[in-house]
Amino acid sequence: MAEFELVIGNRNYSSWSLRAWLMLMQTGASAEEIVIPLDQxxxxxxxxxxxxxxxxPILKHGxxxxxxxxxxxxxxxxxFPDAGLWPDAPDQRARARAVACEMHAGFVALRTHMPMDLRNAYPGQGREAGVAADIRRIIDIWSSALAASSAGPYLFGGFTIADAMYAPVVGRFQTYDVALPDDCRAYADAVWAHPHMRAWVNAARDEPWVIEVLTP
Ligand SMILES: N[C@@H](CCC(=O)N[C@@H](CS)C(=O)NCC(=O)O)C(=O)O
Structure with a gap:
């Protein structure tokens, strides 16, 4: 029997599920996934x-x-204190927590007008009021973190909760074709190429369920 159960939504659309799943995968623990297709x-x-x-998402552990x-x-x-889910250095850990919380609590315009839809492409769409400001702030967060940490390729060196929190944004930037400066482009490419991200996106492509995310 798996150590954990993780209840998630459709992989193609459920951005919060993706975040928790990436965190869980980072631990290497065995997990049974229970997929509940949203809006069905x-x-x-x-x-x-x-x-x-x-x-x-919902995590069940005993x-x-x-x-x-x-x-x-x-x-x-x-x-799992050895899984590197937060950076070791206290100053980096504080910054990682702050940017993770900023994602968790904010970017409403981006999340509303650029809903996650990993297997589709809507280049140029979603540029509604407030979205450009959200994108600018995310670029600022990524650039500052990358400049402060020499390790790379992720925001704080290894893959942390902060990267998991921004992984759906990487997917959105891919779907809606958002231009990025070079440092952020390299970061987004590294997240997009992460083996766990690839596994999730490939599974999303195989899902049968369709939700109309963009209203014309
Ligand atoms: N703040 C929550 C947000 C969770 C959330 O909004 N989940 C969405 C799917 S991505 C959901 O369950 N939607 C179904 C519904 O609200 O009926 C978290 O961080 O887990």
Whole structure:
């Protein structure tokens, strides 16, 4: 029996599920995935059967249930202190936590107008009010972190919770063809090429479910 269960939405659309899944994969722990296709049939009841919060992702570990992507990351970081889910150096760790929280709490315009749709391409679309400012701030976050850490290729050297939090943004920038400066381009390419990201995107391409994410 797998050590963890992770309840997730469709891989193609569920950005918060992707974040938690990448964090869990980083631990190397065995996990059973339970996929609940969003916006289909009794999906809400199916999620509620796992967590009264009614949203995915949900991590189950024995008697412990953790809902919310960032709480899942913190739980895993405590359980797997050697997995590198947060940077070792306190100043880097503080910065990583701050940028992860900024993603978790913000970028509403980007998340609204550039919904994640990993297997499709909508170049030039999604440029609604507020999106350009969100993109500028994300470029600033990435450039500053990359400049402050010599290790690379990720924001703080190895792949951390901060990278997992921004991985769906990398997917959105791919889908909506967002131009990036060279340092951010190299970072986005590294995340896009990460073996766990590739595995997720390939599985997303094979999913049968379709949700209309962009209204004409
Ligand atoms: N803040 C939550 C957000 C979770 C969330 O919005 N999940 C979406 C899927 S990506 C969901 O469950 N949507 C289904 C619904 O709300 O009915 C987290 O970080 O986990």
């Amino acid at each position: 049939g009794s999906y809400k009841e199916d999620i509620l059967a796992h967590s009264p919060a009614g949203q995915v 008697a412990v249930t953790v809902w919310d992507s960032l709480a899942i990351g913190e739980y895993l970081a405590e359980r």
